[in-house]
Amino acid sequence: MAAEVIRVLVVDDHPVVRQGLRTFLDLQADITVVGEAADGATCVTEAERLRPDVVLLDLRMPGTDGVYALHGLRETGNPARVLVITSYTEPTAIVPAVRAGAAGYVYKDVDPLALAAAVRSVHAGHVLLHPSVARLLAEGDTRPGAATLTAREREVLEEVARGNTNREIARRLVLSEKTVKTHMTAILGKLGLNDRTQAALYAVRTGLVSPVGK
Structure with missing residues (x-):
């Protein structure tokens, strides 16, 4: 039986970043990029249309950002798992996204193979959090x-x-x-x-x- 192919929506306001992510992820036998979006509002619309398994989401975008997208996905009942890809390194910057429903995050300088592994892990239902972020979340719960x-x-x-x-x-x-x-x-x-x-x-x-x- 062939392995399930993970359908990914890439969301980033930089076309070069989106193309780079698409090119790499499409090389993976079990991952395919089904669409792209450049802001939070388009992310919600495209996620509803394409029904991806995983949304690879940038946090900082002009207009409607990643946290807006997370709230929108939740409000529309979209079941996609969200993996944030960010340049933020401070744990406090990640907490709002996780509270809004992100299943985890990776940094933009992540090794490509580690990114593919993170997509697979989130799709499998795991939560990818640095212990420092988990601690901040626990303190506020x-x-x-x-x-x-x-x-x-x-x-x-x-x-x-x-x-x-x-x-x-x-x-x-x-x-x-x-x-x-x-x-x-x-x-x-x-x-x-x-x-x-x-x-x-x-x-x-x-x-x-x-x-x-x-």
Whole structure:
């Protein structure tokens, strides 16, 4: 069986950067660039039209920026995983993007092969955060529902943060898929979250699992 091809939308206001990213990513057998956008608003529109698996998103763009795009993707219910690619090096500059729904970030000087690996990792459901960013997120998270999670719900949440599907979680925890879905509904309700991506980010923020990445 052929491997699944990851569909990527590249968002950056510099045409040369977009072309460079497209050229490299299209060389990967399991990754294809399905479109480009130059600002946050176009990102939301193109993501709705193309339905990519991963959005490779610059943060600083004229007009509507990356954080605008993240909020727009969330509001439209777009399921794409977002990997921020940025020149910012200060952890505090990344936090708003992660809080808005980004699954991780890489720097613009990242090694090309490491970038491809990051795209695959985010697509697989992992969260790519430097420990310093995870710490800042944890310090600012005061959700009251965390203390009400049962031991089993915490186990399920940990598996979600590791990128496992409901079927995989059911197998690992010796549960039915229906039971896993029931636990997920309870977890999202107690924590006031909307989807699995937010749940995975919450697990990293609170130290339930270690962040994947640098």
